[in-house]
């Protein structure tokens with residue numbers, strides 16, 4: 001696909017906004033300002049952007065065990081393309097199902113050889129075991145060829161495809177860990193955080209990303225689109241940031257953690273889709289003509305303004321649904337199904353749009369901001385990420401908004 005190794009090309013991540021394909025130029029200051037000063041943003045940002053949900057009610061025998069748990073969770077932080085089939089079967093979205101899977105992998109493990117979260121355990125997990133741990137059906141029924149009225153079950157359907165993606169990811173990662181003599185993914189991450197770096201300075205996000213992306217295909221979230229490299233690295237960035245959320249305030253410090261306040265957002269399908277629905281990303285001039293019509297009416301001013309107004313079902317704080325806690329009642333509607341290139345274009349555009357939003361906020365003159373809203377000047381990229389991701393579940397009209405779909409990916 002490309003001549004450079006991921007490790008070599010990774011060095012370009014920081015300049016990625018310069019090589020992003022269109023439509024990054026479609027983000028205007030007016031659209032950013034409209035979002036930042038909207039009642040929706042102002043009323044929910046502080047509440048919604050701080051929920052990290054990475055403190056699990058499990059009694060871990062050691063910090064390394066919890067680090068490993070979170071690392072595997074981040075490795076498996078994909079399945080967004082299977083949101084609707086997962087809702088059909090379990091009443092929950094992708095993230096909640098992945099959380100449940102890793103939770104159950106932990107609970108069904110007996111320490112030692114059979115530990116499902118160890119390199120060996122991951123290497124040997126089968127699709128059937130994963131389906132059981134997720135409580136999903138991986139059989140579809142079809143009428144028997146010759147016997148009328150008789151149905152036969154066979155492996156198939158979206159849940160089966162997803163379970164296969166998960167098992168391939170676990171098997172492959174477990175095997176790489178075993179080959180490099182690592183007992184589990186957490187130990188790999190710990191080694192990356194604590195190993196001496198050539199410059200002698202503190203560990204950086206780039207260091208850890210470089211290690212993860214070089215070692216494991218499931219973290220190599222990059223592509224060449226229109227001859228230009230696009231880097232998203234959503235899961236690896238989320239992993240590093242997740243560790244700082246969970247362990248960053250531990251005293252004494254558990255292990256070195258890099259500063260993640262300036263990392264690019266963890267771009268998945270939710271972020272670009274929401275940014276389109278909130279009138280920030282405008283697809284009307286994007287080079288790929290088919291993309292222009294993927295979200296019809298999304299950019300319509302009346303629709304955008306209604307979404308940026310205060311929600312009817314979340315007046316102030318009260319009736320909000322905490323992200324990831326309650327299953328959504330109505331079955332979500334499937335969004336437009338994109339190609340891999342189209343998805344990379346939109347995800348890259350979301351990375352770029354979020355940089356623009358935060359830059360705009362930081363440029364604001366504090367004296368021009370009303371008392372009570374001066375915090376806008378200090379918003380960070382990871383906070384904006386969580387706000388976009390979590391607000392998408394926070395009010396009923398946002399929950400109904402379509403997110404684009406890409407199946408068959410292990411990146412988001």
Ligand SMILES: Nc1nc2c(c(CN[C@H]3C=C[C@H](O)[C@@H]3O)cn2[C@@H]2O[C@H](COP(=O)(O)O)[C@@H](O)[C@H]2O)c(=O)[nH]1
Nearest residue numbers: 051052053077078079080083093094095266268389412
């Ligand atoms: N950009 C971004 N994407 C995120 C997350 C999370 C996890 N968030 C919680 C954990 C810590 C945070 O602070 C949040 O409280 C999941 N996802 C993605 O959504 C996808 C859709 O899932 P669903 O809507 O359930 O079907 C899922 O495949 C996964 O790719 C995030 O935070 N940012």
